[in-house]
Amino acid sequence: MCHIGFAIEGRPFVIPTAYGRSGDVLYLHGSPASRMLRNLQHGISVCVTVTLLDGLVMARSAFHHSMNYRSVVLFGQATVVEGEAEKRSALRAFTEHVVPxxxxxxxxxxxxxxxxxxxxxxxxxxxxxxxxxxPPVDDPEDYALPVWAGVVPLAMLPRSPVSDPRLVDNVAVSSSVLRYLNGDRDRPPTERSSNP
Amino acid sequence: MCHIGFAIEGRPFVIPTAYGRSGDVLYLHGSPASRMLRNLQHGISVCVTVTLLDGLVMARSAFHHSMNYRSVVLFGQATVVEGEAEKRSALRAFTEHVVPxxxxxxxxxxxxxxxxxxxxxxxxxxxxxxxxxxPPVDDPEDYALPVWAGVVPLAMLPRSPVSDPRLVDNVAVSSSVLRYLNGDRDRPPTERSSNP
Structure with a gap:
């Protein structure tokens, strides 16, 4: 998930959305009725931010509390993908980005x-x-304080899948979902044989 | 964590940061050298978005894949907190917001x-x-497909705390952190006796 920023007449908007990636291109998608996409398709400046929160940094002083995280901020202008082949491949990138x-x-x-x-x-x-x-970085004199300090690691983790109540009888959780649940989530994307 | 959006000469920026809340006021803070805060303190329009990702929605068709989430988007102009008492109370709100x-x-x-x-x-x-x-919302004819569909719930969860290597001997993990680890994270904030 990313957060997309753009401005209309100086007024900023920040919208959470899914994205796909293929090589050095980031893809966004949605309904042609989406206000965000209607604006972005005209080539206004856009900022896309992806943030992964990795932990809470608990210091001995209130002042030095912090967070461990990784974030990337991307700037540019978006263009509409017109060709059917690239469009299909972008949609594939969305799905594969989330659950390979x-x-x-x-x-x-x-x-x-x-x-x-x-x-x-x-x-x-x-x-x-x-x-x-x-770990936290405290003031030198605070290291002597008898206050617990350290990091509480955080991770976005899946829980047991909830089957759609309308699922056809005897359909098991599919292999892509099982791999995802088993922790194959951070694996770099690889090419697979699949629907074209 | 929130994502803050603002525009400088039409160019949007989206920055992840921590926040605190007290009543109907959201507080942001940082070094006076922060480019973001330097810009925001002059009352330019700002957009603050908080997103909680709750699950992956796995449909029978690629097209209907989605995400379960809760997001809130806030618009306004920020003002500098000058008074020492309000400033101190805002800093308290930051710390208490993360780990009560x-x-x-x-x-x-x-x-x-x-x-x-x-x-x-x-x-x-x-x-x-x-x-x-x-659950996913599929096209009527797709419900007959023998494809697993449903929701993979996601949650940001803490792992075992990692003590600071420079911790004073025999200091145990503190009670606020233990309560946080035990799942008292979504509890509404309550007033407590504490440092003023």
């Missing part, structure tokens, strides 16, 4: 669904990253 | 730390919320 292997398990987009989806491409050209790791 | 009870365990801010912190207040006046919950 899922694309091959599900019904691929129909021509009507493809036509009814607005896909925007943002080249990954100008970006900056920030990372904080490690 | 922590403020009373740690060394409170010194006058120098207070003077060296820029605190901004943003009234919670204009906001909009979006929520998605529940």
């Amino acid at each position: 292997g899922r694309w091959a398990e599900v019904r691929p987009p129909s021509d009507a669904e493809l036509a009814g989806t607005l896909v925007l491409a943002l080249p990954i050209a100008e970006a900056s990253a920030k990372v904080r790791t490690g | 009870g922590r403020w009373a365990e740690v060394r409170p801010p010194s006058d120098a730390e207070l003077a060296g912190t820029l605190v901004l207040a943003l009234p919670i006046a204009e906001a909009s919320a979006k929520v998605r919950t529940g």
Whole structure:
């Protein structure tokens, strides 16, 4: 998930949304009726931020409390993806970005669904990253205080999957979801044979 | 954690940061050298978005994949908190927002730390919320497909705390952190006796 920022007449908007990535291109998508996409498709400046929160940094003083995190901020202008092949490949990138292997398990987009989806491409050209790791940094004299200090690691973790009540009888949780649950989430994306 | 959006000469920025809340006021803080705070303190329009990702919505078709989430988007202008009492109470709100009870365990801010912190207040006046919950919504004909569909719930969870290597001997994990680890995280904030 990313947060997309743009400004209309100087007024900023920050909208959470899913994204896909293929090589050095970030893809956004949604309904052509989406106000955000309607604005972005005209090439206004956009900022996309992805943040992973890794832990709470508990210091001995209130002042030095902090967070461990990784964030990347990307700037640019988006363009509309017009070609059907690139559009289809962008939609594949969305699905595979979240749960690798899922694309091959599900019904691929129909021509009507493809036509009814607005896909925007943002080249990954100008970006900056920030990372904080490690224990708190306290004032020298505070290290003698008998106050617990350290890091509480945080992670976004899946719980047991909840089957759709309308699931066809005897359909088991699929292999892409099982792999995801088993912790194959941070694996770099790899090419797989799948629906074109 | 929230994402703060603002625009400088039409160029949008989205920055992740911690926040505190007291009543109908959201507080932001940081070094007076922070570019973001330097800009916001002059009353430019700001957008603050908080997003909680609750699950992956796995549909039978690629097109209907989605996410369950709760997000709130807040608009307004920030003002600098000048009064020492409000500033101190805002810093308390930051600490208590993340780990309730922590403020009373740690060394409170010194006058120098207070003077060296820029605190901004943003009234919670204009906001909009979006929520998605529940199973996927597939096309009627897709419900017959033998494809697993449902929700993979996601939650930000703490792991075992990592003590600071420079911790004084025999200092145990403090009660605020133990309560946090035991799942008292979503509890509404309550008043406690604590350092003023």
